[in-house]
Amino acid sequence: MNPVPELKLLQQIQTGDEEALLTLHTRYASLVYSVAYRILNDRMAAEEVTQDTFLRIWNKAFTFDPDKGRFVTWLLTVARRLAIDHFRHQQRREPRTGLLFMDEDPVLWENTLATDGSADLRRTLKSALGQLQPEQRDLIELAYFYGMTHSDIAEQLDLPLGTVKTRIRLGMQKLRQIWLADAPVKPSADD
Amino acid sequence: MNREELLERIPAYALGALDEDERAAVEAWLPTDPEAQRLLKEYRELVEWLPLAAPAQPAPSHLQADLRRRLNEQRGETAKTSAADEPRPALIPPTLPRPMLRRDWIPLMLGMAAALVVLFAALLLAAAGHHRRTGGGS
Incomplete structure (x- = not known):
C-alpha cells in the first residue's frame, strides 16, 4: 500500500487529526533527530528538539507552502532552526566539524528518503561535499549547522575574516557546479 | 560595494x-x-x-509515546484555556468579597445624601417664601 502523501497528512493535521501527525513522526522522527543530534551532540537535547519540531508542525501545518519546496526539507529546516536556538542557549558546547555523513545507521536516511523519492539526492550531496577541500567543507558545515556568520567563524577558528569568506565562497561555488551537473531530477513537491 | x-x-x-x-x-x-x-x-x-548531510542517528523508540503524551497535555491546556475564555455567569453579590460590596455602595450613598441635601434646601426656601408672603406671622 502506498504511504499517505505528506500534503494529505498536513491537511488532516489542520483538522486536528493527531494520528496524521504520528504518521509523520513515524516516518521522519529519525531524520529530525539526526539533524538535531548533529548540532547538539546531546541525546536529551536532540530528543527535546525532535518533539518540539513535531509540535511546531502540529501548530503551524498551515504555513507549509508546497510551491516553495518539499515537505522533508521544510521539516528539516524547522528542526535545524530549533536546534540552533537550543545550541545558542546552551552556550557551553563547542561547535564540531568533520561529521558529515558519519552515519551510525547507513540505511536510515536511504530508507526514509526512498519513500520521499529523495535518496539519490543524498548520494549526490555526499559526492559533491566529498569533492570539496576539507577546510572549505568544515566552514560550510559550521555556517549551516550552527548558524554562524563569517565573523563568528573567524573568531571561533582564529582565522582572518577574508580567509573565511574566500573558503566559503569557493566551496559553495564548487558545490553548486557539481550539484547542477550531477543532481538527479529533483522530485516535485506534489509527487 | x-x-x-x-x-x-x-x-x-x-x-x-x-x-x-x-x-x-x-x-x-x-x-x-x-x-x-x-x-x-x-x-x-x-x-x-x-x-541530509547530517549523520544518520535512529531516534529513540520512546519518542512516539512521549509525543502522544505532549499532545494530550496540550489538548488539556487548550480545553482549560477555552473554558476560561467562555463568558461566565454574572457574579452574584454573596460571592464578592465584603470590601468590594462596601466600595460598590459608596457612590449610591453619596448620591442619596446629595439628593437629601438638595431636597432639604428646597423645602427651607419654600418655607421662607411662604413666611414672607404671609407677613412674617404678625
Whole structure:
C-alpha cells in the first residue's frame, strides 16, 4: 500500500487529526533527530528538539507552502532552526566539524528518503561535499549547522575574516557546479 | 560595494553566513537584479538539501509515546484555556468579597445624601417664601 502523501497528512493535521501527525513522526522522527543530534551532540537535547519540531508542525501545518519546496526539507529546516536556538542557549558546547555523513545507521536516511523519492539526492550531496577541500567543507558545515556568520567563524577558528569568506565562497561555488551537473531530477513537491 | 562584489556574496547569503551589514547590502540590491535572484534560487535549492548531510542517528523508540503524551497535555491546556475564555455567569453579590460590596455602595450613598441635601434646601426656601408672603406671622 502506498504511504499517505505528506500534503494529505498536513491537511488532516489542520483538522486536528493527531494520528496524521504520528504518521509523520513515524516516518521522519529519525531524520529530525539526526539533524538535531548533529548540532547538539546531546541525546536529551536532540530528543527535546525532535518533539518540539513535531509540535511546531502540529501548530503551524498551515504555513507549509508546497510551491516553495518539499515537505522533508521544510521539516528539516524547522528542526535545524530549533536546534540552533537550543545550541545558542546552551552556550557551553563547542561547535564540531568533520561529521558529515558519519552515519551510525547507513540505511536510515536511504530508507526514509526512498519513500520521499529523495535518496539519490543524498548520494549526490555526499559526492559533491566529498569533492570539496576539507577546510572549505568544515566552514560550510559550521555556517549551516550552527548558524554562524563569517565573523563568528573567524573568531571561533582564529582565522582572518577574508580567509573565511574566500573558503566559503569557493566551496559553495564548487558545490553548486557539481550539484547542477550531477543532481538527479529533483522530485516535485506534489509527487 | 559594486555588482561583482555583491554577486560574490550570494553563496554566503544563501547559506546564512553573511554578517549584518553585508546581508543588508545584498537584500537592498537583490530586488533590482534578476540574474542575482536566479543565482540565489539555485543556491537556496542546494542549501535546503544540506540537512541530509547530517549523520544518520535512529531516534529513540520512546519518542512516539512521549509525543502522544505532549499532545494530550496540550489538548488539556487548550480545553482549560477555552473554558476560561467562555463568558461566565454574572457574579452574584454573596460571592464578592465584603470590601468590594462596601466600595460598590459608596457612590449610591453619596448620591442619596446629595439628593437629601438638595431636597432639604428646597423645602427651607419654600418655607421662607411662604413666611414672607404671609407677613412674617404678625
